[in-house]
Amino acid sequence: MHNQVPEKPASEEQVESVDHDNSSEDLSGRARLAQAYAANDATLSFWQTIKLYHRSILWTLYGQLVVFGYGIDGVIAAFLLGIPRFRQDFGEAFVVDGVPAYIISANWIAIFSGVSQLTAILGAVMTGYLADRLGRKITNAIFCAISIAAVGAQVAARGSLPILCVGKGLNGFSIGAWLVIGPLYASEIAPLKLRGWLTAVTNTIQFSGVLLFTGVIYVMGPMDSADAYQIPFMLQWIIPSFVLLTIYFWPESPVYLVNTAKRDKAIQSLQALHGSNSRIDQEGILAQIEETLDHEKSASTANATASYAECFNRHNRSRTLISMWIYACQYLGGLVFVLGYQSYYYQLIGFGAKKSFFLTMLNNSFQFIANILSWFLISALGRRPLIVWGELCGTICLFIIGGCSLIGTNPGYLATVSFMFVWAFTYQLTLGTVAWTVVAEIPSLRLRAKTQGLANLTLCFFQWAVAFVFPYMFNPDAGNLGGKVGFVFGATSLLGFLGVFWFLPETKNRTADQLDKLYAREVPARKFHKTVLSDD
Template identity: 35%
Template sequence: MEKHEEVTGVGQEVSRDEKGDVVQIDVTRDITRAEHELGFRQALRQYPTATFWAMFFSIAVIMSGYDGQIIFSFYALPAFQKRYGIPIGDGFEIPAPWQTALGMGNPIGQVLGALASGYPMERFGRKWTLAVCCVWSVGFVFVQFFASSLPMLCAGEILGGLAYGFYVVIAPTYASEICPLALRGLLTAFINLAFVIGQFIAQGVAAGLEGREDQWAYKAPFALQWLWPVIILIGLPFAPESPYWLVRRGRKEDARKALEALSSSKNKPDIDQVLLGVEQTDLLEQEFEATTNYLDLFKGVNRVRTEITIMVYLIQVIAGNPLIGYANFFFEQAGLKAADAFDMGVGNTALGFVGTITSWFLLNYFKLGRRTIYNTGMWVMTLLLFIIGFLSIPTNNQGAIWAMASCMDVWTFIYQMTVGPICFVIISEISSTRLRTKSIALSTAVQSFFNIISTIAMPYMLNTDQANWGGKAGFLFGGISFFCAIWCHFRLPESKGRTFEELDILFHRKVPLRDFKTYDLLAETELEKVQTA
């Protein structure tokens, strides 16, 4: 569809399609105002099934969090160490090269899977792409479970990781496209909780099996991975498809049915108005974007949007998060006994769970902005990393070791309350709806690529037969975190309370990023209408 005339603001009739019909952007002023006025509790009453299905799709992310954590937990698991490790002192240790190879399986698969997710998600939709990935996961868990050697296990991790790359793109994309503005923050932040749940289960399973000396100490955790895809495959046929995807495919009536299925039968919103808002957002973005390929992510204002989505996701890796993945091993290397290390690891993920729940209250009860929560978390996390580094300077000091381990737990709590969940809110809001799949896919791929780098580096940083940094790694990550916090201060906009259409216009007008919070498009539109009357 060819468009003419410039789109200048919310509520203005300024665009015509090739038939000469007026694109009804003027109507969206009332839709936008209604979105702003819709409260959290009212939104839950109107969209209970949307809330359920967004959380249901997040089950897939539990698998990604579980697999990424369990393989690192094996490095501190005595049975796994004895079976595959080499003698070090009085015990065994998995050699650093094999730790690197095993740990790289999941992120390598995620890079490839995330980049490959764009086409099937746009061609076949969100739910059927997820269904195929679940079948894929069931198959390659067999490879991990029956692996007779470390090379075979590595192959299973890489091939299984392909599906995880899809999962972490599908879940936030779907959640952001099926829920109203009032629920968008909670349901996209829930993606992070799914990661934490996966990590928590992995830590609990590893701690529960830590005392076993047979092969089931590491085979049983692999077998547990068959549970999640089966649950998803049972429920997926009943899930509504994304209304935004259906509108882009020209299936307006199917989009209407999806919206009806996502809303309450008793407290139903105005489906026609909601559908019109979806259509007008798509038409507006067609004004800005003639095509929807990966190159478009780096054209015009999309370049800024891509920078933001990549950075907020990348910061998860480069600003200290790898220490969470190596929590058990890190605690052991810091001087704790194996049992104490696993207990601290479980406590670490439990605090992460509580932290993510707390982020919901920051978003919905205290109504703090995304930028405020994210930036505050960055500065507190930076300080804690430097404290961990300084605590590592005294040698053989049990008090300092426990203090350092406790700081790791506090860091995890702050991270999972701020940067962890808010990242998924931001990447789901900042990217345009037409490029969202590819934007989240590219961000996931970049994050996973740097996760590969950290996976290579961490064993050499922490292992006793290598650099043996221990807590001194806090200095490195603290320095990186400081510069990331500076970037956030200048480059991270506030997207709280903005519809997708409003964000499109703010970026298109090149409004300074730090002014997004105060720029009033609706009031401006009313003023323009008075002046032209």
């Protein structure tokens, strides 16, 4: 993790000054080394930082690759429901508006949609523990191997919903793990000026999985053969197989190595991450890591070994809870409907399979563009404004979607689809991307793995809960709400807006040590961006 000294805001925004513990005269040699590195790094521009740290950036992106699988897993259940041959091979006959068709029952949809999210909860918690005990590298390899076997079970299911659900459930362990490993590694390796971008890439990579899967479904979905769903299943093998074959070369996180008293290996890791570039002060980077970890350990009343209980003590409780809430907001905001079930919904309101898949691909393409645009907005506007006002815009869109669905005519349905596009673009521009950055930045360096594990536990729990309940609200053989679920998600999204408005801090340009001091002084979340940190 590379920390820099942020520029001071304008004087009219100076609310309070948080003093450093020591004057420059009292700094230890290690602290002076860390401070000198930060001061030098602060002089670099965004593009100079990319040029200087290009090697570690590539390793960071490699660590994020596994999130690709989460993108596919998150939509695979709903997308498969839009494939007529899948419904025929795995489902049962059902008459929809007097027309014979095949559907998967709401009970099986609930299980198939939610089982991987349920096991992902366990995977996220296990990863928070294993990543601190075995390291990021070994933990990643273990869950890649599990995923390869789990996808094999899905491919072998061939009409058996129980086997299909078992395979998806096993893969959920890996999905939960990858949501921790990718952003965790990025937050520990990325230079400060690139931290927002490199953690936001988490969403870009997982959405790339969605986009690729959408394209494959568009081509394969209308086919009247088992290949229509078997080939999409096999896509899930690509990334874990590649990572498992190449992970030997991935440098271990120096933060993990320092935290487990493996200083010599941390030096080797830094050399692997940065090469022999003499412009990168690797001793300064190491000094920063050691200084921050020692400060956090000395400030903690808990044992030297970080624990989940410590995440909820008075020093860390608010940081943990807001991290968990940010991830909960993603599924409280209607993601499962607008992103996951859109192809199925388009068919239910009268579009053919081919046109439904085309609309889905078009919507997802717009979302991908929004995702890329958010990289620049994160640096320009900060994290808090994007999430807070993005939540409010999303809430308004959802109520409009619900209202248009009440009309029950073609113009009403077209308006519903239009605002589904607007909601999706807004979501990927704001909360969908920025949440990954915020949750990677808010936790203390020492508790980062476990806090992110708890946040991902929350994400997977809400993903499972919503995926489990949604079919009973939405499916024609159950609640049959259709687009009127916009009212339900509009209400829950409003709760999300209120939570982030009051409790989400601005973390832009704040180092881990500076956030520690702001939280120690109990600075209100809404004043983080106005609080000036004095120089040593």
